Amino acid sequence: MSTPLCVFEPGPHEGVGVVRMQDAAGKNAMTERFVHEFVAAFRAAEAWAPLRVLVLQGLPDMFSTGAHVGMLRDLVGGRVAPSDILLPKVVFDCPVPVVAAMEGHAIGGGLALGLCADMVVIARESRYGATFMNMGFTPGMGMTRLLTHVLSPALAHELLFTGELKRGSFFDGKSGFNAILPRAEVLPAALDLAARVADKPRVSLEMLKRTLSLPRRQAFEHTHTIESLMHRVSFASPEVLARIEDVHAE
Amino acid sequence: MTREQVMTVVVKHLAEAVDGLDPANIDASRSMKDLGANSLDIVEVVSSSMRELKIKIPRSELAKLTNLDGLVDLLFRTVQESQAQAKAP
Numbered sequence: 001m002s003t004p005l006c007v008f009e010p011g012p013h014e015g016v017g018v019v020r021m022q023d024a025a026g027k028n029a030m031t032e033r034f035v036h037e038f039v040a041a042f043r044a045a046e047a048w049a050p051l052r053v054l055v056l057q058g059l060p061d062m063f064s065t066g067a068h069v070g071m072l073r074d075l076v077g078g079r080v081a082p083s084d085i086l087l088p089k090v091v092f093d094c095p096v097p098v099v100a101a102m103e104g105h106a107i108g109g110g111l112a113l114g115l116c117a118d119m120v121v122i123a124r125e126s127r128y129g130a131t132f133m134n135m136g137f138t139p140g141m142g143m144t145r146l147l148t149h150v151l152s153p154a155l156a157h158e159l160l161f162t163g164e165l166k167r168g169s170f171f172d173g174k175s176g177f178n179a180i181l182p183r184a185e186v187l188p189a190a191l192d193l194a195a196r197v198a199d200k201p202r203v204s205l206e207m208l209k210r211t212l213s214l215p216r217r218q219a220f221e222h223t224h225t226i227e228s229l230m231h232r233v234s235f236a237s238p239e240v241l242a243r244i245e246d247v248h249a250e
Numbered sequence: 251m252t253r254e255q256v257m258t259v260v261v262k263h264l265a266e267a268v269d270g271l272d273p274a275n276i277d278a279s280r281s282m283k284d285l286g287a288n289s290l291d292i293v294e295v296v297s298s299s300m301r302e303l304k305i306k307i308p309r310s311e312l313a314k315l316t317n318l319d320g321l322v323d324l325l326f327r328t329v330q331e332s333q334a335q336a337k338a339p
Contacts, residue, residue, distance in 0.1 A: 164294070246309050
């Protein structure tokens with residue numbers, strides 16, 4: 001039996017659960033299997049009776065690289081619908097607050113996934129960016145709105161248009177991330193933040209989570225509709241597949 | 251443009267990408283990884299350098315490189331070819 005790509009386990013503090021994305025070989029890229037196991041890990045967390053806060057963790061050097069190149073090829077070829085679009089909804093719909101511990105790099109859809117969390121901790125030395133336009137197609141997974149959860153609209157637009165991967169330290173003093181820390185301190189800080197939330201009553205946490213996430217959930221539905229239309233146009237460009245292959249060349 | 255000028259561009263972007271790296275003490279026979287750059291730092295150094303030098307090299311070519319000297323050689327050669335093409339009638 002192969003190692004699971006995503007797992008749930010109780011955390012070190014009372015009421016804190018951890019979902020860990022741990023596909024080292026695949027750099028936590030989103031494949032159909034990854035999406036399936038991610039959803040299953042969240043379902044397992046939600047079924048854990050003591051759960052009050054969930055920490056979403058990646059690998060120490062890689063939070064997630066976003067959609068797998070195979071999935072991108074299939075999307076461009078019109079062979080599949082993007083299943084990774086399920087992932088933001090899984091995080092939004094989690095009944096309790098989610099803290100993203102983004103120790104490693106988060107790229108494209110991987111960054112979008114982390115930004116679906118209610119609170120986000122990033123690492124100074126890791127890189128974060130919305131690389132969609134480097135591959136010639138418009139952003140997806142709600143990214144056109146999710147970035148403004150933590151960045152000013154102007155800075156979000158810079159990242160979306162340039163596709164640049166910025167070091168976490170770049171965001172010092174100009175972002176709304178909960179903390180920007182040396183990589184080794186990210187997970188302990190995220191767990192500590194979760195513990196400070198987890199002593200509240202579950203029923204109140206659930207209500208506050210739904211209320212605070214409502215604008216982003218509504219924005220996500222709106223954005224997903226627009227982004228899907230943009231994808232139909234941009235994926236049809238003959239330049240896109242060549243750019244995807246170039247960006248993913250070893 | 252000389253090879254030294256290309257080296258200056260690359261070193262500038264490398265120093266921006268890696269915390270605590272002294273541009274005056276970079277050994278170009280070493281790889282960027284040895285000099286403290288992670289995989290995405292390397293992507294950004296190469297992308298920024300190509301942008302500044304106004305050239306484009308396929309990633310499949312870049313993937314064969316093993317050290318900073320090799321990168322600078324490839325960038326310099328491409329700059330020369332680009333300049334020669336621009337001068338051609």
